[in-house]
Amino acid sequence: MTNSWNDIKNTDLVLIMGGNAAEAHPCGFKWVTEAKANNGAKLIVVDPRFTRSAAVADVYAPIRPGTDIAFLSGVMRYLLANGKIHREYAKAYTNATYLVKEGFKFEDGLFAGYDEARKNYVDRSTWEYQFDDQGMVKVDDTLQDRNCVLNLLKVHVERYTPEMVERIAGTPKAKFLQICEMIASTSTPDRTMTSMYALGWTQHTTGAQNIRSMAMIQLLLGNMGMPGGGVNALRGHSNVQGITDLALLSTSTPGYLVLPTDREATYDDYMKSRRFKPLRPGQTSFWQNYEKFFVSQQKSLFGKAATKDNNWAYDYLPKFDVSYDVLKMVDMMAAGQMNGLFCQGLNILMASPNKAKVATGLAKLKWMVVIDPLETETARFWENHGEYNNVDPKAIQTEVIQLPASTYAEEEGSATNSSRVIMWHWKAVDGPGESKSDMEIMSALHLRLKALYAKDGGAFPEPIVDTAWDYKKPENPDPAEVLKDINGYALEDIPDPADPSKVLLAAGKLLPTFAMMRDDGKTSGGMWIYTGVYTEAGNMSMRRDASDPTGLGIHPNWGFSWPANRRVLYNRASADPDGKPWSQRKKYLEWNGQRWAGGDVPDYGPTIAPDKNVGPFIMNQEGTARLFARAAMPDGPFPEHYEPMDAYIANPLHPKVTVNPVVRVFAADAKSFGTPDKFPIVATSYRLAEHFHYWTKNVHDNAVLQPEMFVEMGERLARAKGIKDGDWVEISSQRGAIKAKACVTKRIRPIMVDGSPCDVVGLPIHFGFIGLTRKSQPVNTLTPSVGDASVNTPEYKAFLVDVKKTTPPAAQPATV
Amino acid sequence: MSVLQALDLRRRSASTVPPPPAGKAAAVEVAKLIDVSKCIGCKACQAACLEWNDLQQPIGVTDGTYNNPTDLTPTSFTVMRFAEHEHGDELEWLIRKDGCMHCDDPGCLKACPAPGAIVQYTNGIVDFISENCIGCAYCVKGCPFNIPRISKVDHKAYKCTLCSDRVVVGQAPACAKACPTQAIYFGTKADMTAHAAKRIIDLKSRGYGNAGLYDPPGVGGTHVMYVLHHADKPSLYSGLPDNPRISPMVGLWKGMLKPISLAAIAFAGVFGLLHYVAKGPNRVTEHDEEQAAELEERKGA
Amino acid sequence: MTVEAKPVSRYTTAARINHWITAVSLILLALSGLALFHPSLFFLTGLFGGGQLTRALHPWIGVVLAVSFLGLFIRFFSLNFWKREDTIWMKNLGKVINNEEEGLPELGKYNAGQKLVFWGQSILILLLFCSGIVLWDTYFADITTIDQKRLAAVAHALCAIAAILIWIVHVYAAIWVKGTLRAMTRGSVTGGWAWKHHRKWFRQEVGKP
């Protein structure tokens, strides 16, 4: 989230699209209810299904799964065409006025530089600004130049008329315009809109661009950095934010640093591309500090073994040639290219698309280790569960070791919620049986492996042997000690750069802020963005002062919000270029003559005066936000509507380029996509309020509240197929088929696409063949193994199926 | 445990003693306010209720709706009821938390024949005292909202206690505590009524002209109230009674019929006694015996 | 010394056993039913081992009563058809109550009062049985609606009270009319009793071989 859960109460308009906060995040949704009850806010829900969020919405509009960019581009067109943008904000704080290179173009669904053979934009050189002799971006403050970003954007979205939105997305024109008007109302400085999204936007082949579209709308409206504004990812697991920060991800290292690639053979190569020189005069370009963060991190990882002479153990890090993300891993497993696999609290058999492919992959492994508090489908993928998991154990040669892990109640530590607030939790009891905490298990594995390599040697033992594990109790470190390691501390006295005779921080002291990090090996710190969470003043994540002096929901002394205890990102943008709040009603920070004052920590140099013209988006080299993404996105600098891979129709905008042209499709999956002639129904998968992923099917009360798999379908489809509530239905896709009980509802209506009705069905993801709920074939039996062009998030939210009435599965009651 | 927590009573089922005089225990009346317009149907209240009350509701099957369990049971004191209501082109998903309404004039208590099996505390909570319950299910007949359920295991009646064990120590009921959107509010009845009034103003401003408070006078008002967007048509919300009152049948059964019946029995007994005293027994006379003997002789001869 | 008439057989042993099973179950039903009917009589549940047991036993006793009474019904229904003399008897009920039944028509085995008791109880027990089933939630909770149950509760109570009243009449008559009780204890009545109260029946009985 750019803002926070509490901040939602400050909003005037909530748009829930690409998410279903009331069901997936009920306690966060509370702040929507607060905004409605106490701030007169309105709630808009745009969703293929009339969800429980829609049940309390002021306006609901249907949308065909996978057409969000068409809808949002239509909104942008409306805002631009009707002058409903926050012009001053857009001019000052975005790259609207920047000039783009002449050769940039978009034609027939493709941006400049596409290589048909390689299915990629091999030449992205025109996706770039025009620079002057100083290397600074050329701008046109009058917004007259046809190559300025705003004018290019206008041209780009011109095609998304309300009629076109209705053709593609099926949202009735009147409803769409009503919503546009409501959104446009927040273009004034005294009103804000908040966007709440989740997997409904990310789980598409155009996932990242969905979110970009909304970010662009918020920038045009001037809602970024504002109280009650922002683009807010609701996020999944309790610490998915923290674990993402910590980069349990194939190409990252903690704190949003990036692993080196094969092209960066040396440390100098690596650093050269990360010096992030400002592109406009006087800008901060905060990533200029990259090296300080990187070196401190290497010191934390490898301790004394990371020295200036060995380039801070640069070669201890693996380099990547391609992304080894979930889909790639499964593809490698299925191709027999993997021997070992760890599943630590991740139920891959349920979680990755195309279950048959995952199962094939698991069966080709030599060994698998499952670390989990609960029984999982993955740990028992080799076990025959009749038609729910019809396998022959004898034929599966994978050795499986299952380790019992403890749960949250049985361990202490910190976690980071989606508001980026790091909060400590304390241990209540011991775990059952011989279960151990993940910390203890990881330590045991590391120490044993380390001992083996120390004793016997082997392939490149150094990084393993040299990994810093110098905790007081290495076999089970104290979480507080590890948090200190993440926070960082001075390895030597740190001299004051202004006066080297003075010591800023003595050796051994915890770093109070990431500004203290050094690139000369004097500091250690696992992750710069968390620096400040554990200082000499104590463990900030334990802070429990819930007071809120400004009444804006900032709660500055509750836990610690990264970075630097900042609660609303880009908050400098809440004030105008002169440092005055855009409006008194939305006052958040202001320049008081000496410094930036307000209830929150400024996302800015706290004493940089407005007249220095430093932009509020300090992480960008431009200092401004990007309506035009340059080459940062693989599928284009502007979002464009492409159909899901299981395409329901030819793309009405450019039938020759129906789907995202740069999507990665593995050879093994080339024939795995469905077509509407065989699978004429659009399906989307989703989560229910009563369950959390695949865990709570093991919890008795949750199994009571939703005991069994079902498929939601509209009355028209049910009538056509002769299906009634509670009937058994077979849902099939190009990848496989499952059975589910029918839930016939008025809440899903056929969506009029290009003039004819499109039936939609919804499938909750929670049910499997392990658990207290009724057994079911997992929904990922149906979903396509393909991901977003930018980050490879699987396309779970829009795929093609067929449904028909069927007989009950074995061992299920025939009737209710 | 040596410590027994207790709450003063206003009413006690099948009691032959009058309730204590009003004012003796001037407890503040409590109420739970369920704001249907804020309810997202997440079933947190159901989960919290199951957990707090240590209820072991069996895992069922789905019937193709979101209602699970499909009805109240002896081990589910509250359930969400989902109703899809279409008017014109617009759809409303009306979600109502169903459970005991804690009537001010409780029909269950009126119907209950077992002394002290159903009580009403001075704060308005209607509670079932299991050790006194005989399992006759009269409360089921007495209730205008179809709430109590009889356990097939111990043959006792169960329903929401409004978490009397939490309220007695100053805690809100488990459902109200849990409710993420504070669609369930708990406090004094006066405060809840006032809070509802504010909510109704907000709803009216959003186009719900008939928004209102459901505090049905037919049962003397309730200690569980609803804010409804369509207060003119409560039955839209999965059959919430439009105008609930204790059935006249139950009124007759538990009202007039009781004294009249006992009086009739007493009258019959007394009448017999008086008749016997006044008229004496009806005896066979010797003349009758002779006549009989004569006849026997004649026939026998 | 007057001549003693021989006793006249009125009820077979089987009939008497049938009657007493009916009688005992009816009394138990009345006691347990009244215990659950009026709070001031709830103490009667003590006789049955407490409220739960009273609640559980009452319907089973009802089943016993229903079966037992069915036996009585089959035995006696043909003797209880209404005759012309019954109407006359009823018209002279005042005289009967005043112990002045001389001059009334000769009666068969049962007088009109007894016949009314018979038919009354027959109808009431049928109604009690049916309404009882509706109220027997342990087994039959789901076959009726709550409104039907409410109606059944009132009907059950009303019928029960009526049955108790009839029962009081029945018992009182046995006490009041001396020589009656032995018909149900020993199975026979004196000839004089038969001559006095059921002369037509007596004449038939005497005439039998």
Added chain:
Amino acid sequence: MAVTRRQFMRVSAAGIAASTVGALGFGDAGEALAAGVRPFKLERATETRNACPYCAVACGVLIYSMADGTAKDAKPKVVHIEGDPDHPVNRGTLCSRGAASLGYVHSANRLKYPMHRKPGSDKFERVTWDFALDRIARLMKEDRDKNFVARNRDGVTVNRWLSTGFFGGSSLSNEAGYLTYKFVRSTGILAFEDQARI
């Protein structure tokens, strides 16, 4: 909010006031004017501040634990979980997952012991931690030594190990996450993911 809080009122005191004799002479003495409610079950419980393990709202929870008084070497058990009213985001509330999370801690499907499934077997067999950890370390080393890629085709040092993958959990604490990161990255594993993408 005012609610009656008379938790220590004794029954006998109430009994004095109730003395009416029943209608037919059987005294129903002691008709209490107060009725006992279920004892508040958290009176002796220990309260621990924690966070809900499920979604990313990460609501504050209070975990109540208590030793079962009957067993000699009784360990405390979790008896109840409810929302932490001090927490600024959830303010004491919980959704249906969080409110039922006691059932997660006590789930019948909790794992208690390390288990091992041999190739081709149709069952898990219980093993010791030592066996399991040694076995895993051996399997890792075997595979890593065999398949470690020190240089790519162009001769660039890449130091990666691609034949083993690691899926990490997104409900780990930050500290467990960091140890996981250190452990996994030090081996050169690149196929390293968590739920962030799925």
